[in-house]
Amino acid sequence: MKLTPSTTSLWNSEQLFLLNGILAQLIPSGADGKIPSAAEFGVADFISQKVASDSELEQLFTQGLKYSEDLLRQSGKMATEFSDEEWIAFVSFLEQSQQSFFETLLRSTYEGYYSESTIRPLFGLSSEPTQPEGYSVPSDEPMELDRMLEPVRQRGVCYREC
Amino acid sequence: MKKTSVDVIIVGAGASGAAVAYALADLGLNILCLEQGNWIDRSDLPSTKKDYELHRYSKFSCDPNVRSLPQDYPINSENSPITPVNFNAVGGSTINYLGHWPRFHPSDFRVKTLDGVADDWPIDYETLAPYYDLNSKIMGVSGLPGNPSYPPYDIPLPPIPLGKLGNTLAKGFNELGWHWWPSDTSILSRAYQGRNPCVNAGTCDLGCASGAKASVDLTYWPQLLGKGVQLKTNCRVREITIQSNGKAGGVIYFDSDGQLQEQKADLVIMACNGVGTPRIMLNSRSKEFPDGIANRSGQLGKNLMFHPLSGVVGLFEEPMEGFKGPMACSIISQEFYETDPSRNFVRGYGLHGGRFTTPMTFALGGYGVDNLMPWGAEHRRQFDEIYPYCAGLTIVTEDLPLQSNTVTLDHELTDSDGIPAPRINYQVDENTQRMFVHGAARAEEALLAAGAKRIIASGGDVWWRAGWHLMGTARMGTDPENSVVNGWGQCHDVKNLFIVDGSIFVTSAAVNPTPTIQALALYVGDSIKKNQNLLF
Numbered sequence: 001m002k003l004t005p006s007t008t009s010l011w012n013s014e015q016l017f018l019l020n021g022i023l024a025q026l027i028p029s030g031a032d033g034k035i036p037s038a039a040e041f042g043v044a045d046f047i048s049q050k051v052a053s054d055s056e057l058e059q060l061f062t063q064g065l066k067y068s069e070d071l072l073r074q075s076g077k078m079a080t081e082f083s084d085e086e087w088i089a090f091v092s093f094l095e096q097s098q099q100s101f102f103e104t105l106l107r108s109t110y111e112g113y114y115s116e117s118t119i120r121p122l123f124g125l126s127s128e129p130t131q132p133e134g135y136s137v138p139s140d141e142p143m144e145l146d147r148m149l150e151p152v153r154q155r156g157v158c159y160r161e162c
Numbered sequence: 163m164k165k166t167s168v169d170v171i172i173v174g175a176g177a178s179g180a181a182v183a184y185a186l187a188d189l190g191l192n193i194l195c196l197e198q199g200n201w202i203d204r205s206d207l208p209s210t211k212k213d214y215e216l217h218r219y220s221k222f223s224c225d226p227n228v229r230s231l232p233q234d235y236p237i238n239s240e241n242s243p244i245t246p247v248n249f250n251a252v253g254g255s256t257i258n259y260l261g262h263w264p265r266f267h268p269s270d271f272r273v274k275t276l277d278g279v280a281d282d283w284p285i286d287y288e289t290l291a292p293y294y295d296l297n298s299k300i301m302g303v304s305g306l307p308g309n310p311s312y313p314p315y316d317i318p319l320p321p322i323p324l325g326k327l328g329n330t331l332a333k334g335f336n337e338l339g340w341h342w343w344p345s346d347t348s349i350l351s352r353a354y355q356g357r358n359p360c361v362n363a364g365t366c367d368l369g370c371a372s373g374a375k376a377s378v379d380l381t382y383w384p385q386l387l388g389k390g391v392q393l394k395t396n397c398r399v400r401e402i403t404i405q406s407n408g409k410a411g412g413v414i415y416f417d418s419d420g421q422l423q424e425q426k427a428d429l430v431i432m433a434c435n436g437v438g439t440p441r442i443m444l445n446s447r448s449k450e451f452p453d454g455i456a457n458r459s460g461q462l463g464k465n466l467m468f469h470p471l472s473g474v475v476g477l478f479e480e481p482m483e484g485f486k487g488p489m490a491c492s493i494i495s496q497e498f499y500e501t502d503p504s505r506n507f508v509r510g511y512g513l514h515g516g517r518f519t520t521p522m523t524f525a526l527g528g529y530g531v532d533n534l535m536p537w538g539a540e541h542r543r544q545f546d547e548i549y550p551y552c553a554g555l556t557i558v559t560e561d562l563p564l565q566s567n568t569v570t571l572d573h574e575l576t577d578s579d580g581i582p583a584p585r586i587n588y589q590v591d592e593n594t595q596r597m598f599v600h601g602a603a604r605a606e607e608a609l610l611a612a613g614a615k616r617i618i619a620s621g622g623d624v625w626w627r628a629g630w631h632l633m634g635t636a637r638m639g640t641d642p643e644n645s646v647v648n649g650w651g652q653c654h655d656v657k658n659l660f661i662v663d664g665s666i667f668v669t670s671a672a673v674n675p676t677p678t679i680q681a682l683a684l685y686v687g688d689s690i691k692k693n694q695n696l697l698f
Contacts, residue, residue: 114522117212131209131371134361135486160269
């Protein structure tokens with residue numbers, strides 16, 4: 001698992017490694033390597049900033065990560081020793097056992113990942129704000145539009161006179 | 163408290179408040195509008211920022227309970243499958259609405275006579291038609307004249323491009339021999355009256371920085387200010403006062419410094435939408451009106467109508483470019499709009515071919531929905547194999563009025579000024595549910611006929627964050643026993659109190675209401691001008 005160094009100071013290195021391990025499962029990388037995982041993309045930084053600005057969220061993540069660390073200890077393995085299948089099982093268990101934390105983590109992961117402008121071109125969108133440039137959409141040729149609408153016109157009016 | 167008097171006070175600077183002010187502005191009256199929000203800074207809208215999608219889930223959410231800005235009031239929607247959405251600013255919800263602009267049908271004003279349900283309106287399509295036309299010119303509407311679903315009318319600008327998605331869907335409707343037409347939109351296809359044309363940004367809900375989408379801060383308000391209409395922002399009305407002679411005396415409001423003020427007026431006009439207006443009126447209690455001002459009928463706050471929405475999504479072979487173009491507008495089908503006795507429901511619905519959405523919103527469940535998509539390999543698959551290839555149809559159903567669907571006051575939940583929040587009690591009725599079943603099946607047919615390989619989402623629950631259309635809570639009628647206002651928006655019980663927003667709708671039709679709200683507001687304003695002798 002390749003991880004982007006994080007600048008966050010909210011969590012220690014073990015917690016950060018564990019969080020990134022989870023993030024890599026939530027949004028995995030593309031098979032061709034062109035689309036990075038949430039971990040590779042540095043979503044941990046986004047989450048860290050979001051959590052640091054909200055005391056309730058900080059408490060939820062502190063407890064959630066503590067639970068995750070305990071769960072890891074119970075497995076008898078280091079996070080670095082997990083196979084992909086073991087990571088999936090670990091995250092699935094977390095989803096079942098820590099629903100509130102997990103849902104918040106998942107939502108935050110999606111927000112952090114897809115709010116990064118550099119990710120949008122991978123799905124065909126511009127990396128720029130939508131305004132003022134927007135997108136080019138060709139105007140419909142009036143004659144072509146007329147041709148397409150001819151069957152609709154031929155059926156006549158379709159509202160009730162009253 | 164200040165007690166200087168004005169001729170007319172309008173509460174709310176959104177779609178309807180601006181329109182009624184326009185109708186009255188040439189009379190030489192002293193008109194004051196109070197707005198709880200402020201002017202928006204167009205250069206600072208989310209659509210100008212790189213992380214624009216994040217704003218949809220925070221300070222620019224359509225949901226006031228998510229935004230929680232100082233100018234917002236909370237809404238208790240615990241007893242509703244749909245939560246009302248809005249925007250509080252000069253321009254109101256035209257700031258973040260999607261600009262779809264269909265008119266009501268003539269039959270929408272005659273539902274009792276034609277279909278035996280609900281009530282007829284005290285006015286008809288022909289009465290509103292000139293006001294629809296006037297409003298189209300002021301707002302700047304794009305579309306294609308000649309839609310056989312309506313009596314003929316003019317449209318100032320040519321239609322916006324259908325785009326790949328709209329063209330694809332249109333082929334499906336043609337294949338089935340069903341009605342479709344390019345959507346009327348309050349979005350400019352060409353430069354118009356100093357405003358720029360649409361750039362197909364696809365983020366209409368995040369405010370239109372280019373100004374192509376008509377919001378009344380751009381269209382009506384510059385003209386109104388030029389005509390001398392006064393506008394005070396960050397002023398939140400708490401209640402309407404009543405005088406000993408039974409007339410409204412004005413309003414009590416919190417000014418921009420949080421100080422309580424009284425504003426006297428000869429005429430009070432409410433324009434705060436179908437939730438905000440009953441909220442203030444229910445909160446305006448007195449000896450004469452212990453259940454809220456102008457509420458002797460007991461109808462104030464009842465008959466709340468939304469347009470329950472649901473969607474069907476098809477998966478196509480080619481990318482549909484669904485993020486390009488105005489969000490809610492491409493084509494509309496009204497094949498199933500009018501009542502057909504062979505169906506198991508009355509009235510009807512529209513199939514709206516809007517665009518698709520942006521990646522974050524897709525991941526979070528779709529626009530108006532909170533339903534996180536799966537994580538892991540399935541997440542990867544949905545983004546790689548599904549997201550680019552989606553096109554959908556939205557089922558927009560008529561919502562019939564029910565006495566049990568209400569806006570009341572929640573005295574436990576208040577805004578920052580201590581004014582009780584609105585509480586929504588709402589259920590989707592059986593007729594509407596039958597429409598959804600029918601509509602989902604027809605939408606599937608249309609998508610498959612358009613070339614969809616398969617259907618990946620069909621109907622299901624109504625969308626939660628989709629209470630855009632707030633109607634019916636102070637309905638029009640000729641009988642003071644079962645309606646709040648008469649046929650020109652005047653409260654039966656208080657002759658100098660008028661309502662001009664969606665509250666006064668008798669029925670909801672099955673189309674976006676803003677063009678009808680504004681046409682009604684212009685009509686009410688014109689009627690006030692013509693009937694000044696009946697005001698007091």
